[in-house]
Amino acid sequence: MSETSVPADRTLIDRYQDYRTRRFLKTERAYANKLPGWRSQPRRRLLVIVLAATFAFMFAVSVLCAFGIDWAPLLWLPACLVFLPAWTMLQIVSGRQGDAPQAALDEYEVQQRNSARSIGLTVTQYLMLVPIFYLVFGATLTGGTDTDMAYAGGSMALAVLLVGGCLPAMILGWIRPDPEA
Template sequence: MTQQNLLDRYQDYRTRRFTEHQRKTAQSLPGWRTQRRRRSLVIGLAVTFAFMFAVGVVYAFGVKWVALLWLPACAVFMPMWVALQIVLGRQSDAPEATLDEYEVAQRNSARSIGLTVTQNLMMIPIAYLIFGAAITGGTDENMAYAGGLMALAVLLVGGSTPAMILGWTRRDPDPE
């Protein structure tokens, strides 16, 4: 068994699983498939991410109870994320075999931007942790947790960016 065969089999399995899931959700949330509604989901996600990052920043100042606000932020994030994925047909993470050439190009472009966003935004918590540890001599007990919250928020932003870009830019579906 070669590595190529294993990868091919995995891609075939992933394509079948994706197609089956698509059949189940293809008719879900029909009112949310307009560009206006998708954009409202994208804006909602952006606000949620800003709130999550702010929770990390406030925690860095020693307000420990603010970490509890991460839970409602996750409770808001999850349904919006799932809804955006459903109305996009999960194009941002779809297997290549399920997309046409134009959709593959859109997806790959959005993924590239998502990676760039992740790399650039991750410099904020990294700089905070490195310089903060150097300044405090590593004695600030809130720093690691606050940096972790900031990093997690940035990773969620980066992972969501491709779907957010596609949700914002995709035109309304043609009426059938």
């Protein structure tokens, strides 16, 4: 059997997971030595705090939108300008362990990743109730005609989804000890 042939029992998902693992390991090698001063636990925790503050700010902007403040949506721009570099830096310094494929991790790392993902999903589900109830009850009270409410609910949902998507990496960035020298 040649290297390019695929065994008959390999499913599309198996092949995709193999590809994903190869791509992850290649990217990990490329970024392994980037931002060495930010790899310590206190620096990773600082990034987590910055992200948490950014998410709180995004949600506050959503509330401002709910009150019909016309310039409030413009505040998403500075939030994004803080979020994107902080998120990218946390991903680099934590080795993207929050979304790493299982084959790229040892058993302990898989257990930590899965636990962080479970927490992220639970938090997302509970936080998503806020925009859901806001939209459902708000639409009932206004007859569904309030465009500020629709925009505010959508931006609340976006903020919650960002929290849920980033939370596993934030948890791992917070709890992991300093890397060995």
